[in-house]
Amino acid sequence: MTIEEIRVRGTVQGVGFRPTVYRLAKSCNLHGDVCNDGEGVLIRVSGSEADLTEFVTRLQQECPPLARINELTRTPYIGEFNFDNFVISSSITNAIKTEIAPDAATCPQCQQEIFDPFSRFYRYPFTNCTYCGPRLSIIRAIPYDRCNTSMSAFPMCPECENSYHNVENRRFHAQPVACHKCGPTAWLERADGKPVTASMFSMMDDVDAVCTLLQKGEIVAIKGLGGIHLAGDATQETVVQKLRQRKRRYHKPFALMARDIAVIEKYCTVSAKEKELLTSSAAPIVLLQKKELETKKSSIAMSVAPEQNTLGFMLPYTPLHHLILRRMNRPIILTSGNLTDEPQCIDNNDAREKLGQIADYFLLHNREIVNRVDDSVVRVINEKVQIVRRARGYAPAVIKLPLGFNNVPQILAMGSELKNTFCLLREEEAILSQHLGDLENAAAFNAYQDTLNLYLNLFEHQPQAIAIDKHPEYLSTKLGKQLAIANQIQLHQIQHHHAHIATCMAENNVPLNSPPILGIVLDGLGYGEDGTFWGGEFLLADYRQFKRLATFKPVAMIGGEQAIYQPWRNTYAQLISANLWDDCQEKYSELEIVKFLNKKPLKLLNQLIKQKINSPPASSVGRLFDAVAAAIGIYPEKCSYEGQGAIAMEALAKSHTLNNHEETLIYPFNFSFSDNIYCIDPCPMWQALLDDLQQQISQPVIAAKFHKSLANTIIDMVKRLRQQNIIHRVALSGGVFQNCILLEQVTNGLQKMEISVLTHSLVPANDGGLSLGQTVITAAKLI
Incomplete structure (x- = not known):
């Protein structure tokens, strides 16, 4: 033996x-x-x-x-x-090295039981087993035992205890196991505090009543797995507008939930890969291509996703959602229950206070949400999954680090300011937090600190080094500095775009000591090595260092952050930079954009640019997109979220075939070389674009031409760089590469040159993946 x-x-x-x-x-x-x-x-x-x-x-x-x-x-x-x-045997408590499973969507067996009148779980909204249910959202400590979760408040009844201890049962040691007798309960409340009576509507129970309320056009706040959502009928324009006005979320698309794939397929085309994602245990929101509906009678309200050709759909991922949607033959909006820019509510009283003016009714329950976990968002590009927001279903699954990252000390990376995540590194693996939002909001920053403390305690993580972004004003940077000083540990400042490239390399399993690869990072902005803002960069990089080979021409961001939300500022700055404003007054004075800009305080703006007052130069491709969108009449005055114009322009470009004759006459960009760096200048592109506007070329054609021109320019730059550098692999990163037209065209162009192209799939291309890159760069420097 x-x-x-x-x-x-x-x-x-x-x-x-x-x-x-x-x-x-x-x-x-x-x-x-x-x-x-x-x-x-x-x-x-x-x-x-x-x-x-x-x-x-x-x-x-x-x-x-x-x-x-x-x-x-x-x-x-x-x-x-x-x-x-x-x-x-019983659990042993010792040093924490295990993982925490992400929350998982209801499995088929549990779905079957909640609709089976002969099951003891019939219509029980918190049914789960070892194959599904809450994990991260309820855990307080490891090991993952019931006493260390918010289920500790619910002692098991004899039947549940029997299932829990029966090794042949699917619920053996399923920590959240519960039923009608012993588990959490859900109830309906009116937002105005008046009693809910059964005579108000026909209902089997409070959960079933929600379906009737949604069909009647009411807005209901629903406490789910990792947070509270606001729900409404997605086919009623008046309901969607009411929700937008109350929530003060005027343009950003709403997420949708439908009972099953058949309902989704009425509105969107769903590929095999997308179907697989929708029905996976992660059950994310999947961005799907809209169908052109012949009948407007049952179509989704236009204001669900204004000026977009995609809809974000998810399937029910808890028994509660399955029960609500059983009788619902049309999609519902299911969007975060929060005030604009604040974190999603997770507490009943907090929801009553903050959402009382938005929702008509509340469906609440008494199981505490320990960890706020947003819905994940994904899309499929070229048959490859791209995560836009990594949260429920994916976090905090570990990311194995590539070859060479062994014997690394524990590291904490603080992430970025927007779309923040943080990252813990231990023993050749990275633990990336769920999406935590934009830290400029005080409530989001507080939630970030709470979640960070919880992770450090859960994983007994004691960092020996802290990695931060170089931007001195990021709250995550400031907090990282404070923690490093307080705990007397090393601090590593990591350049923003280098971190983007390292993230892409790490998730594509590029070994530590590989030769440098070319990273192309296009985004809104990041703090550069020279103290200016970068956002259109070509860097030759490995994990330890990088060399800047090329950039887009820096253009003033007039008014600093205001330029993000008032796109016309970028258009004017680009025209001034290209020395075209005099031409605009003489040759193009009848164009709408020129008339629009002439109403602005141009003398003051010129002074701001000339004297460099709150108008930092930025090589941002994100702002270039905004400038072009505004020039062709897409949200020139203001947008309500970053990149709104660029996203609308992508939808327009997609609506127009990119192979039409007009786009063979693509817009030119200039290339120059000085101080050992190439510069891409959009000046001639602007001249050609103004000519197109004067000739009344349509928005979709100009949008398509711009996308194709930009992709060609990027490919041409790689050809130039290849003459002086060894380039076999290129990593594409940054939020602009969430644009699927640009990503596809650049990828295809580089592959034709027999270059291997690395893109994101495990973590977002935007700043949501940045902390992974900060971690691996710090690790590489310490090894």
């Missing part, structure tokens, strides 16, 4: 892993035990060599759906061994 200790690391707690071990050990005639501990799962086992090998092989093949084995090691067991059977 051989006695072994088998150590399994990865996502192996709270996912039905121990029952699988138990079942397989019994099947292979083994004796011993299995338990959870801080490192994952520990198995002590005895049997014949053949039986042990079969057990280990089957364990890897028959892993539960939500489990992930990162590492399995077998060593001879030395110690007392008194087992004549196989048993599941």
Whole structure:
């Protein structure tokens, strides 16, 4: 007989892993035990060599759906061994090295039970098992045992306890297991405080009543898994407008939820890959191409996603959502329950206070949400998944680091100011937090600090180095400096665009000591090495250092941050930079954009540019997109969120085939070389664009031409850089590369040059992935 200790690391707690071990050990005639501990799962086992090998092989093949084995090691067991059977032992508390599973969408078995009148889980909105249900959203500490979650407030009834302890049951050691008798409950309230009576509407229960309310055009705040949402009928224009006015969210698209794929397919085309994402355990919001509906009768309200050709759809991912939508044959809006720019509400009283003027009704429950977890957003480009926002269903699954990142000290990276995430590094793996929002909002910054403290405690993480962005005014940067001083640990300032490239390299498994690759980073802005703002960069980089080879011509951001939300400022700055304003007055004076700009205080603006007062130069391609969008009449005065004009312009370009004759006459850009750096100047592009406007070329054609021209210019620059540098691989990163036209055209162009193209799929291309790059750069410097 051989006695072994088998150590399994990865996502192996709270996912039905121990029952699988138990079942397989019994099947292979083994004796011993299995338990959870801080490192994952520990198995002590005895049997014949053949039986042990079969057990280990089957364990890897028959892993539960939500489990992930990162590492399995077998060593001879030395110690007392008194087992004549196989048993599941109590958890051991020791140093934390295990992972926390992300929250998982309701599995098919649980879905079946909530609609089965003969099941004890019939219509129970908190039904779950080891294959599905809350994880990150309810956990307070590791190991993942019920006493360490917000389910500790609900002692199990005898039937649930029996399921919990029965190793043959799907709910064996499912920590959130509960039923009507012993678990959390949901109830309906009116926002005005008046009582809800059964006579108000026909309903089976409070959850079913929500469907009736939504059909009647009411707005309902629904407490779900990781936060509270606002819901309304997506096909009623008056409901959508009412929600927009009350929430003060005037343009940003709303997310949608539909009962099933069949409902979604009435409104959008859904590929096999998109269907797979929608029905996965992560159940993210998937950005789908709109169908041109022949009938307006049942179509989605225009103001759900104004001036966009995509809709963000998700399927029900909790029993609560399945029960609400059972009778709903049309989509509903399901958007974050918050005031604009604030974090999503997670607490009942907080929701009553903040959402009382927005919602007509509340569907609340008494299970505490420990961790706020937003819905994830993904899209498919060229058959590859691109994560736009990484949260529910994906976080905090670990990201394995590439070859060479071993023996690294623990590192904390603070992330960016917008779309913030932070990242913990330990033992060759990175733990990226869920999306935490824009830190310029005080409530979001407070939530960021709370979540950071929780992660540091959960994972017993004691950083020996802290990585921050170089921008001195980012709140995450300031907090990182404070933590480094208070704890007397190393501080590493990481350049924004280098971090973007390192993120892309790390998730594409580029080994530590690989030769430098060309990174192209296009975004809104990041703090440059020279103290100016960068945002259109070509950097030759490895994990430790980079060299700036090319950039877009820096143009003044008149009014600083105001330029992000008032796109005309960028248009005027670009025309001044291109020395075209005199031409505008003489040759193009009848153009709408010129008339519009002439109403602005141009003398004052000229002074601001000349004297460099709150008008920092920026090589931002994000702002170039804004400038072009405003010039052709898309949101010139103001936009309500960053990149709104650029997103609308992408939709217009997509509506016009990019292969039409007009686009063969693409817009030219100038290339110059000085101080060892290439510069891309859009001046001739503006001249040609003004000519097109004068000839009344349509918006979609100009939008398509601009996209194609920009992609061609980027490819041409790579050709030039290739003459002096060895370039076999190119990494594309930054928020502008969420534009699928640009990403596809640049990727295809580079691949034709036999260049390998690295893009994002595990983390966002925008600043939501930045903390991973900060982490690996710091690690590379310390190794």
